[in-house]
């Protein structure tokens with residue numbers, strides 16, 4: 001029963017996935033918006049599903065153009081078809097045969113805000129002189145939000161460090177050019193103390209993260225540590241933090257006097273008990289003698305009266 005239901009859900013999912021292919025539709029997926037850092041680069045993630053049979057890269061022609069005109073190409077495999085402003089600045093990173101139409105754009109200028117749209121064409125084989133089938137995905141266009149100042153890295157760390165104990169600082173920065181990842185560098189530490197992570201956050205937005213582990217000493221108190229992000233195109237941004245070192249917890253100033261005090265008391269007390277025991281008999285003797293002497297004296301005095 002449970003299995004049948006699972007099977008049914010699976011079939012429905014499969015049908016949903018296959019439907020664009022079965023109905024002969026071509027679909028492309030492109031993010032609507034991306035940030036673009038002026039002078040740097042942007043990778044536009046793009047994927048498409050083919051209608052009928054899977055065609056190899058050589059049978060497909062991927063074109064990126066501005067929506068105003070299909071001839072306003074910003075990428076074409078025939079470079080002469082590309083408008084001058086974009087010539088030499090665009091590169092198709094994806095393999096069309098895998099349904100990947102990812103585009104790289106370099107040396108971003110402040111007026112490169114788009115929209116940019118993807119279109120695919122079937123390349124006729126030598127014998128086929130008939131019409132070229134064209135598919136256009138003009139509804140799937142990307143628009144750039146132009147960033148003129150490189151974003152500052154973000155630093156995450158605990159407020160205070162403890163002397164002699166490892167202390168972790170994380171520096172991260174967002175970007176949209178995974179083919180040329182921004183380089184994060186620290187003002188101290190060696191490669192052994194640094195760990196780097198690169199991940200996609202969502203549709204075309206990426207984050208590079210660097211973690212530094214330091215073992216602070218007393219002399220590092222109130223010193224600065226900086227993290228610098230160097231973007232493709234050589235723009236940089238920096239963020240810094242100040243180390244506040246807490247001394248290692250040390251109770252010697254309480255423990256030593258306490259031990260000395262208790263030790264002295266024990267020795268002194270022991271000595272007293274020892275002396276008391278040793279001279280106990282002698283004291284008792286003296287007391288007895290004193291007693292008898294007193295008795296004698298008092299008897300004598302009574303006689304006189």
Ligand SMILES: *[C@@H]1O[C@H](CO)[C@@H](O)[C@H](O)[C@H]1NC(C)=O
Nearest residue numbers: 047093094095098100101102
């Ligand atoms: C498309 O190609 C790019 C560049 O090679 C690659 O980084 C990306 O992972 C590919 N996308 C998919 C969905 O395979």
